[in-house]
Amino acid sequence: MTPSQSPEVALRAQARAAFLHNHYHALPEQVTALDGDASFRRYFRIIHQGQSFILLDVAPEVGDVTAFVELNTMFSQGKIRVPHIIAADCALGFVLLEDLGAEHLADRLAKLSEVQGYYESLIDMLPDIARLPASPHMKPYDAAFIEMELDIFSEWLLTKWLGFEPAKVWCQQWTELKQALISNMLAQTQVTMHRDFHSRNLMWHNQQWVVIDYQDAVQGPVTYDVVSLLKDCYYRLPEAQLAHLQRYSFEVLREAGLLPPHSHFAEYQQQLALTGLQRHLKATGIFARLYLRDGKPGYLHNILPTLQYIYETAKCVDAFQWLATSLQSEIIPLVQAKLEQQK
Structure with missing residues (x-):
């Protein structure tokens, strides 16, 4: 020793x-x-x-x-x-x-001419993951679990890191938002999802993609892995590519029979947006928790880009305008001030 x-x-x-x-x-x-x-x-x-x-x-x-x-x-x-x-x-x-080496999707994204092809090939994998059977080693991804994930945002980011004290009306609106997001996720086709299908968990080895960190897979909403990939906390796709790949994912999932018959793309986009909102709220809380509880400050710089995803979604939903306003006027400035203190 x-x-x-x-x-x-x-x-x-x-x-x-x-x-x-x-x-x-x-x-x-x-x-x-x-x-x-x-x-x-x-x-x-x-x-x-x-x-x-x-x-x-x-x-x-x-x-x-x-x-x-x-x-x-x-x-x-x-x-x-x-x-x-x-x-x-x-x-x-x-x-x-x-040993798969050290080349992740995140490392290959500098090759801009090939990015769209990478993402299409990864979306093509999703039906195979979705069709995997349920396993006793998967945790139940039910309403209680989804709410617990959302509470990571309010507990670790807002309360414990920022010291944010919301008003009573904010708390009421937060409860309503959680219920809306839970309902959206449970209403979707429930499939096997990787749950962290993003640029740091996809490795390039011997000319093929290898999926890592799959141990938290669960049965959950069909759009979850799509939004994990396309609205990655660590890499932001250009808007034109994002729009194309959302449409591409819709076609792939529909042709695989994983979306309800007569599904409309606009409805699918709404499900993607709300599923992403839940995931990104959870992720910002986890980044704060990694710092406060686990002594890992390296993820703090991912909070602002992830909050930007949340803001962009919230401002487009009438019922969530309050969250967009709160982010813009209170939460994001508090985060910026905290990050300045870290320097």
């Missing part, structure tokens, strides 16, 4: 070394921690006998890798390319995976 290591960290490092030794019958030459995951999961790059692997490490007291392992099998059987699992110990919380 080094002087800076706590006993818990040292014990976990010992358990990690033991798992790797049991698999390789030797200690690997190199174990390097990888940064960047917005969760309790830790990843390490393992070099052994000239080959590279990735180790997923989730201490049992903070999480469980069982869903990761079981849903990996389900996605693979559904012809979705996910990382190959080489070895796993769910009780100890270790999964050894193939």
Whole structure:
């Protein structure tokens, strides 16, 4: 144990070394921690006998890798390319995976001439994900769960980070907005959704897309993965491309039989917009929570772009004009002031 290591960290490092030794019958030459995951999961790059692997490490007291392992099998059987699992110990919380490199969709978006093709190929994958069967390893994505996600915004972004104290009428309108968003999401065709289908969870490896971080998949609204991809918190599509890809996704889902018969594009756009509103409200709260609870300030700069998505949707819905006004006059200025303090 080094002087800076706590006993818990040292014990976990010992358990990690033991798992790797049991698999390789030797200690690997190199174990390097990888940064960047917005969760309790830790990843390490393992070099052994000239080959590279990735180790997923989730201490049992903070999480469980069982869903990761079981849903990996389900996605693979559904012809979705996910990382190959080489070895796993769910009780100890270790999964050894193939190394996919480091090129995500986010890294390829500088090639502007190819962006539309990338997105179309990824939208083409969504029916295969949607048709995957429900699994006991999926959490129920019901009204209570959707509301809990929305409350992350009010609790972590507004109250705990900004110290925002809404008036009574604001709270009443917030309750009505939550119910409207829940109703929209439950009224849609319910399918298997990845739930974080965005530019940092889609990797380019051996000339094909590989889906990672699928372990939180649930059965939920058919538009959810579309809006995760097209209104990404980490990358904003140009308006013309966004309009084209929304139409393209509508045609793909309709031809796959995943939308109700005689669906209209305008109704689909409304469902996309409201589903995106729910997702983006949750996401801004998560970015604040990552900072306050988990000591990860790296996601704070994603809050303003995500709030912009929320503002643009809210101002186009008569019943949500109050939220657009509140964002513009109160919430966004508070966020800007907080971010200035972080510099």
